[in-house]
Amino acid sequence: MKRKLRSGMSASLLALAACAALHAPQSMAARDAQTILKETCQGCHTPEADNALSRISHQRKTPEGWLMSIARMQVMHGLQISDDDRRTLVKYLADTQGLAPSETDGVRYALERRLNTVEQFDEQTSQMCGRCHSGARVALQRRPAQEWERLVNFHLGQWPSLEYQALSRDRDWFDLARKEMVPLLAKRYPLDNPAWKTWQQTAPKAQTLVGDWSFSGHLPGKGELAGIMSVSADGDDTFKVSVKGQYADGTAFNGDGSAILYSGYEWRGNVTVDGVVMRQVFAAKGSELQGRMFEAEHDERGLDFLAAKQGSSRLLAVQPGYLKAGSETEVTLIGSGLQGQPDFGKGVQVLEVISQSPEQIKVRLKAAADAQPGVRAVTLGSLKGPSLSVYQQIAEVKVVPEFSVARIGDGGGSTPKVQGRFDAEAWGKGADGKPYRIGVFPAQWKVEAFDDRAREDEDVKFAGTMQADSGVFTPGDAGPNPARKMSTNNAGNLKVIAAVDDAGKSLTGEGHLIVTVQRWNNPPIP
Structure with a gap:
């Protein structure tokens, strides 16, 4: 059932507008978060001890999770909030009540819009939660037992026919949810986790992300990609972004845009490449950025992205990553701080170093006719990570x-x-x-x-x-x-x-x- 917002905006348009706002820098005209919480949220959420608010203060979520919560308040409860204030509130909540990097491990595919992922959850979670939405949506939030129970009650209150739907009426859904799922979720995804407190104390400053990044990528249907992403500061946690690269077939991949950092590591950007707006959903881990870029209007058109900051020494990729025994080919090593001659393992000879820079080394390789099939670790001095596959034939x-x-x-x-x-x-x-x-x-x-x-x-x-x-x-x-x-x-x-x-x-x-x-x-x- 569709419901109109007071502004007349449809729920689907609101979702699109909200998602675009998540990837955009904040406006200086927005109220500060504490003022928004007091003047806008406190009308429904009761003040508690230690400056807490009912419900809000007892959850931790990703930026997308907080965005969905606020959008739900707009759609279901008629919340009046400007785009600037919503953006400010998401930033504040994600920074103060977010998830640590370790808490998103294994379920980042949902944030990165990898919608053809086949999830791997236990049978109970898959049947009780994953029949209506992804299991990752559950795994990307943290609550105490009382809040998990309230979430169960919200489901049944908002969708009264839930228990009678085809995928719920085969069991006593409400009773199972309260008695079995709530304890399970509270134990698996608790509000209080030392990982979050430790991350808040040790997270690097956003300024450490400023600089040039060497990146590699792969776009299904197009192929491998490499280049440089330049990042300059545009505020405390906001950046200007410029991307310059090309695919293996020579097609350019150039664009400019902006980005914002949430929770000390959640990078969200908008970059326009050849007139097409692409979202960036990356995890910033020290001198590494990893995630996915995808078109704003077509999230299925996306590429894997891995980057290393210049000044660090990292070996990211070998493109292409295979060589047939008895043949020669050119491959390119992608990374940062690259120097010296690479080693591709037994049976593979470097015939020529065609070009070399700290970001890319292009070489001509030859595999011996009797080279043993298998995967070789590629090394460059003390650097290692990617591999080269040598094969006799495809099986x-x-x-x-x-x-x-x-x-x-x-x-x-x-x-x-x-x-x-x-x-x-x-x-x-x-x-x-x-x-x-x-x-x-x-x-x-x-x-x-x-x-x-x-x-x-x-x-x-x-x-x-x-x-x-x-x-x-x-x-x-x-x-x-x-x-x-x-x-x-x-x-x-x-x-x-x-x-x-x-x-x-x-x-x-x-x-x-x-x-x-x-x-x-x-x-x-x-």
């Missing part, structure tokens, strides 16, 4: 992600299509017979009907189009299609097939793609 091809969801859209509506984007991973077998990942290979792509029903409904014809040379699937238009049986929409159930050539031999891998309807509710944490 298997895997489609990544193995399971994916794309969504129809456009068709005269306001909701865009959500693409499917795939990589073809080649795998080999080592001398011990165990499989090892070689790397991402060029492939020829196609889709087929997943089962007899999909074949009967002609899903391949209607659900969308696969780009044969890139692995990018674009779904069909939204809305009824008179050309389909019963004028249904363009949903479909498809196999994704990648064919990789290995010395004239074609090897194929398969994935599963569900093409489904629009995503109407798109919160910052899914």
Whole structure:
């Protein structure tokens, strides 16, 4: 059910506006956070001892989590708050009641919008919580037992039909939630955790992020990327950002924007690259930035991002990360403070150092014809980290992600299509017979009907189009299609097939793609 805000803004538009605000610097015109809490929040949240407020002071969340809480107050309780004040409040709450870096480990995929991640939670959490939203949304907040119980009560009060829905009526959901899930969550995700207090005392100053960063990345459907990101101070925790890089095929990746730091390490930025706004969701850990960049309007179009600050010594990546026995190739080492001659392990010879800088070293390699297949650790003096895979032949091809969801859209509506984007991973077998990942290979792509029903409904014809040379699937238009049986929409159930050539031999891998309807509710944490 949709409800209008007092301002007339729809809930979906509010979510988009709020998410954009999260990645933008604060305005100097905004009230300070304490004033907002007193004048705006205290009308509903009761003052407690030690300057605490009921409910608010008994939770810790990520910036996105606090943003969702405030947006919920606007949608469900008619809260009147300006964008500037909301931005100020999120910053304050994330800084004072956030999560330590260790508390987000393993579930950052939700913040980074990796929406095809297959979660790994215990069966009880998956069934009681993960049937309606991601388990990561639960894992990215901290509460005492009383607050977890209040959250359970809120669920049933806000959605009274919850217990009767298809995925809840198979059990006594409310009783299980109160008696089993509340103690479990309070123990697993407690409000009081020494990790947060320690982080608040030891977090580095934001100014340490100012400088140039050497980065590497990978965009499914496009390939590997490297370059320099320059960061300059624009306030206490805000920055100006400039990115200059290029893909392996020579395509430029240049842009400018801004960023803000929450909780001492949660980097959120907006950078416009070739006219397209891209979000940055990174974790800043000392001299390392790691996370994902993705288009603001299409979060499925995103790239992995790993950066090292210049002045530090780090070896980030080897591009490409594989070499066939008996052949030669050029590879580039990406990092910071790079110097000396790299070592690629037994059976791999450095024929020539083509170019060298502290950020990139390009070399020509040769693998011996009898080089043993497997993964070699790459070293440069005392630096190590990335690896090089040497292979005799490809044993298997895997489609990544193995399971994916794309969504129809456009068709005269306001909701865009959500693409499917795939990589073809080649795998080999080592001398011990165990499989090892070689790397991402060029492939020829196609889709087929997943089962007899999909074949009967002609899903391949209607659900969308696969780009044969890139692995990018674009779904069909939204809305009824008179050309389909019963004028249904363009949903479909498809196999994704990648064919990789290995010395004239074609090897194929398969994935599963569900093409489904629009995503109407798109919160910052899914």
